[in-house]
Amino acid sequence: MTLRERKKLRTRQALIDTALEQFTRRGFDGVTLDELCEAVEVSKRTFFRTFASKEDVAMAPAQDLWAAFLVELESAEPGGRTLLELARDALLAGLEQVGEEGWAERMSLAYALSQRTPSMDGHNRHFCERTTQAALDILERRFGLGGPGDPRPRLALDMLVAAFHQAMAAWTGTSGTSGAPGTSGAPGTSGVPGTGREGLADRIRETTAALPAALALTPAEGGAARVSSP
Amino acid sequence: MTLRERKKLRTRQALIDTALEQFTRRGFDGVTLDELCEAVEVSKRTFFRTFASKEDVAMAPAQDLWAAFLVELESAEPGGRTLLELARDALLAGLEQVGEEGWAERMSLAYALSQRTPSMDGHNRHFCERTTQAALDILERRFGLGGPGDPRPRLALDMLVAAFHQAMAAWTGTSGTSGAPGTSGAPGTSGVPGTGREGLADRIRETTAALPAALALTPAEGGAARVSSP
DNA sequence: CCAGTTATGCCACTCAGTGGCATAAGCGCG
């Protein structure tokens, strides 16, 4: 890899880290691009050559994950699995493929940010939409699924995305808003359940497994809580 | 209703209609707010007292529908139905409740627009997210569902939203520019099947009905299409 | 060290969105 490319990557990473830190501390709207670029010592013009929007810089961790997902989906073989299981496993494989140090911490910050920033949530969901479309193209090309008029493959992928969002909520909920995020100690390659990539993988498995039950969930007649255990 | 309120409503409707017409003809980004306000003879300041953003004005039809959905959900009784069926029926009831003349046409334009305008798609999806959250609050209050840690009610609602989006795609796909009739479906009260509110209701019924099959959908082992044609 | 490529910085610009304040339009009441 040439020096030029490495420099570009380093600038990019600095922008991501600084952005996540500043946005988290002072709020997305509380930080102007001029301030962010000032902190990284980069011109605003350069920022927009690296990212398409202010929201994009904070969504980088999620984009890395879904890019890896698409790569995995490209080479996945259906071992008698459901389409949903196939896609879920591709996502889990992509999750292991994301090799950056401290990815989990960044992803956690990015999600928390998108939860309290409407424009980030919107951008994020639109990105999921595009990714879903790309996945659908792959599935159509490889397995002949997704013939026009058949909504099922698309619905299956939307279910995975919905489950993933719930997994993120559960993951960040357990591993913590209040706790010191990661900078000290060992960011869980093992140990505390719920933290790190392993924890997220577990949450994804849980929420995807909950999909059939969600489909069949029936509220009680009287108005009291009835969650499938009489 | 006072004159003041009626005037406000009339201005609002004029903005919506003009915006949908202009955006459709010249593209969302091809129309500035100044031009739109000029056409309606309203100051930009007034526009932003009526709508929160440029995207919002084009999303008004969808917002009306989901507002009606929430109202219906508020008073829906679970007749032994699945949560998903309950929500689907609330959506269908809300659909009949939206009484405006020409709503279907506006909704169709709004959807087509959001399909080719990233920022509109993002705003739209974020709005769905907020609506889903509001629906979840209602369900929790009325039926005690949605205890923290249980992702299933949320997942069920997300499935409904996914099915709705697919229904919109199918609906605008059939009733779009090509006027080829003859698609099967319920006759409805008037006109061509596939068009109007009746057609959309049918599409919603179809896509929600397809959810279990989507969950169980399995690609063929060899890589060929198992669903459509071998 | 030298040409060719490519990223960067800077400048000016458009446009979405906001706050402040004066004014006009509707409204209630005597």
Add this chain to the structure above:
DNA sequence: CGCGCTTATGCCACTGAGTGGCATAACTGG
């Protein structure tokens, strides 16, 4: 009918995101 009171509107100036153009600096390969 006219007079205050409320509320919507218009106008102006401003911030901040995002873009295009162009000169220049930095890397590249030889």
